[in-house]
Amino acid sequence: MEKSVRVLAAAVLGTASVYAVVLTFRQLYKHFKTQSRKRQKRKRTNLEIHLISTPEEWQNQLVMLTEHLKIMKVVGLDCEWVSDHTTGHRSQVALLQMATTSGLCLLVRLCHMGSMIPQTLKDVLADPSILKVGVAVKDDGKKLTKDYGMVVQGCVDLRHLLTRVRHKYKCDASLQGLAEGVLGVTMDKRREIRCSDWEAHTLSAEQVAYAAADGQVGVDVFTKLVLTKLTGGDPGDLVWSMEGVDLEDVRRLARAMCQGIVDIGYRHSGTPRRTQTSAKQTEKPGIEKGRAYSARARPLYHNCQLQAPDGQPLCTCDIRKAEWYIEKQLGDKVCDMPLTVRLRFEPSGRPESESNYYLQEKENVCVVCGNDDTYTRKFVVPQEYRKYFPPLLKDHRSHDVLLLCPPCHQVSSNHDAILRQELAVECDAPIDSGPGCRSVQNQDLMKIRSAAKALTLSRAQIPEARVNVLEKTLMDFYGVTSLTDDLLETAIIMDTRIFNSDYVPHGKKVVEHFKQKAELWAFERRWRKNFVETMKPQFLPPLWSIEHHHNGVQSTH
Structure with missing residues (x-):
């Protein structure tokens, strides 16, 4: 070169x-x-592809699939369907692709089975212990549920998994991008094949190869990411051969890496998907149009477990924190599902009983409507107040951090604004006007800026006597005997605001008000009650309560 x-x-x-x-x-x-x-x-050469069009053909391949799943309970899953290019209407899923880590690829022609889909196929898809991996695999599962009533569980989006390999691979978020960036192979994504007739009586050789690659690349990317984590570097051809690797270690690590991201949809940070349903939701009364909330790209709850040195459960935490304790040799991994870490040091406090909110596993869904597609954090007690709380209450704010979908979040924020106004009056704590402002306009400086603007923009229309007064005002202020264009320009762009020495933030003043009355807990309770009464949440985490106290709970962080 x-x-x-x-x-x-x-x-x-x-x-x-x-x-x-x-x-x-x-x-x-x-x-x-x-x-x-x-x-x-570097492409896989040991592919074994089977086209399945009848229940009998499925049953014949089920035994082989079962044997492959004994090696790794993971399948790459993808779907193909026919779309009307004029209307954009999607037909039912025509082809279901499932591929194993060892090269078996089953192409199930659902469009030819109709209502005769075998129960054993439904059981495989519904088994949460069999991971279904791919890009937007949860969306494919929803299509199968809508079209055929098949429940799909155990879905893992590869883009979630990619973030757990310390960003070693930088690539596009599509399956084609992952294939190129992670595996180093180029997929054939020609439109004439991708958008071909998947309901045809006989699939062409190119269609079969394309469909098999979509399923197989997904599971190979999954394997490569797990082996990269296991070996600490590029595992090379281990993805296809797996020679010299302890499969039990691979299985355990695979489960640990998927902790908290199973059956979780993926959305790019700040770009929640715009669907027909969400468009209708944003037209609900009370939703402020034009206000945007950034949907989370990753789940909030990973439900990893922290234990005291004697094995007593302490709390749940996210996977990064759990891995941090292990990497810093502050804890030891006990098991992979769920990822459990036993601390090597005595924590500063322990839960008083097992019926503790911080020990419960929590779902990544909107607590109001149950939407599990996109969501963002909701601070039940807003941060503008919480940040002035005593340290114990600030450290244990997670009880009052819930998940809401963007439409519900907007509605809740509108209700919060009403309570804020009530508190502003009740506590004599203005929000954004009057003596409550962080800065105020200085009248003398405003006169200087106004004089400069008048002389620059309207000198010809101003009487000479007035011009002399304006010039003298500016010269006295700057201590000069003549005015220049630069000086006038400086005066025009000057900042006329000054810091208000009497300013006390609204949040601080409200919190101080309730502190003095020894009613800080009542203040927390008031916000929780407001949230429950205005939003009527149906999917709150177990043991979440309006009456929640932090007494007896200490931080292990």
């Missing part, structure tokens, strides 16, 4: 012949072709 670059540089500089230029491009072409061949050689 270096030689090619040198020859090309020489040609461009005019020190080589035309022949050398031609030779250079041939060498470059040969180099890239060789590199491409090397990359293609």
Whole structure:
């Protein structure tokens, strides 16, 4: 490659012949072709593809699938369907692809089975212990549920898993991008195949190869990410051979890495999906149009477990915190499902009983409507008040951090605004006006800026006597004997606001008001009650309560 670059540089500089230029491009072409061949050689070669169109054919392959799942209970899952290019209408899922880590790929033609879909196929899809991996795999599961009534559980979006390999691989979020960035292979995504007739009586060889690749690449990316975590580097051809690797270690790590992201949809940070349903929701009365809330790209609850040195459960936590204790040798891993870490030190406090909110597993769903597609954090007691609480109450704020979908979050925020106004009056704590402002306009500075604007923009229309007064005002202020254009421009853009020395933030003043009356807990309770009464949540976590106290709970962090 270096030689090619040198020859090309020489040609461009005019020190080589035309022949050398031609030779250079041939060498470059040969180099890239060789590199491409090397990359293609990394593709799996032991694929075993079976087309299934009848229940009998499925039953014949079920035994083989069961044997493959004994190695790793993971399948790459994808779906194909036919769409009307004019209306955009989607037909029922025509083809279901399932691929195993060891190369078995089953292409199930659901469009040919109709109402005769085998129960054993439904059981495989509904089994949460069998992980279904892919890109937007949860959305594929929803299509199968809608079209055929098949429940799909155990879905793991590969984009969630990618974030758990310390961002070693930087690639596009599509399956094609993951294949290129993680596996180093290029997928055939030609439109004429991708958008072909998947309900045809006979699928072409290109359609079969395309469908098999979609399923197999998904499970291979999953395996590569797990092995990367296991080996601490690029596992190379282990993805296909798995020689010399303890499969039990791979299984345990795979389950641990999926902790908290099973059956969780993926959304890019700040870009929640705009669906027909969500569009209707945003038209609900009380929702402020134009206000945006950033949906989470990752689940909030991972439900990893922390234990005291004697094994007593302390609390649940996210996977990063659990891994941090292990990496810093402050704790030891006890098991993978759920990921459980036993601390090596005595925590500063322990739960008084097992019926403790902080020990409960929590679902990543909107607590009001149950939407599990997109959600964002809701601080039941707003941060503008919580940050002025005593340290114990600030440290244990997680009880009052819940998940809401963006439409519900907007409605809740509108209700919060009403309570804020009530508190502003009750506690004599203005929110954004009058003496409650952080800064105020200085009248003297405003006169200087106004004089400069008048002289710059309207001098010709101002009487000479008034011009003299304005000029004298500016010269006295700046201590000069004449005015320049630069000085006038400086006066025009000056900041006329000054800090209000009497300013006390609304949140601080409200909290101080309730502190003095020893009613801080009542203040918390008031916000919780407001949330419950205005939003009527149907999916609150277990043991969440309006009456919750932090007494007896100490931080282990």
